[in-house]
Amino acid sequence: MPTLKELFDLSGKTALVTGGSRGLGEEMAEGLAEAGASLMLLARREQWLTPTVEGFRARGFRCEGAICDVSNPDEVESAVKRTVESFGRLDILINNAGVTWGAPAENMPLDKWKMVMDINLTGAFLFCQAAGRVMLKQGSGNIINVASIAGLIGTLEDGQHISGYVASKAGLIGLTRELAAKWGRHGIRVNAIAPGFFPSRMTERILDIAEAQAKAMAPLGRVGREGELKGVALFLASDASNYITGQAIVVDGGTTIV
DSSP: OOOHHHHTOOTTOEEEEETOSSHHHHHHHHHHHHTTOEEEEEESOHHHHHHHHHHHHHTTOOEEEEEOOTTOHHHHHHHHHHHHHHHSOOOEEEEOOOOOOOBOGGGOOHHHHHHHHIIIIIHHHHHHHHHHHHHHHHTOEEEEEEOOGGGTSOOOTTSOOBHHHHHHHHHHHHHHHHHHHHHGGGTEEEEEEEEOOOOOTTTGGGHHHHHHHHHHHOTTSSOOOTTTTHHHHHHHHSGGGTTOOSOEEEESTTGGGO
16 A cells, blocks of 8 residues: 555655646646655746746746736647657646636627636646646646636625626536546546635635635635645646545635535
């Protein structure tokens, strides 16, 4: 029987993390690196990416970075190819890149709806597709899609107007289950993390209103804290969760149970 240390050890593994240069993506990437994984971090902007890559390298982590628009198929293929060229393999994919746009559904501009879908759902599919080809050849792999509890529950009328974001995250959970079913017998596990409210760049504009509402709705009486997704990501990326696939692990302080 493997020891706990062995179960959580990612030495010799390679992880690609989209939206990995800051916030929750950086936190999850850090956890994988601390467990021994080599990293390919992707971001939209150089000014976010370079400091994170340099900071990780200064800590002794094996880390590369690349600019990537996750909704662009050519850039997605290039990022996956570069990962394999740099590290020889691709074992873990974390689809974390995401955006939102606030507007009542009846007034949502179609171009903004498409933007959210293209990044949150189509972008994740493109990376699953490109990484999946590599993993199918390897006969092993692990995909973690970062969804949201917004994909599981609706929001009150006087709350946030994020119909595109909600639909994209619900679709991502469905995609997770379908790929898990199709690829499980090829040695590939596919799971999702569904966070509740965590302070981040995406939520900073609505922090005052949304944070108060999140605290009121959560049985734990607070929002998510720094470091509280790191362990979940490591668990799903490691052999500790080898018999788990097709699941959405909810990290929300209990919000969805009441």
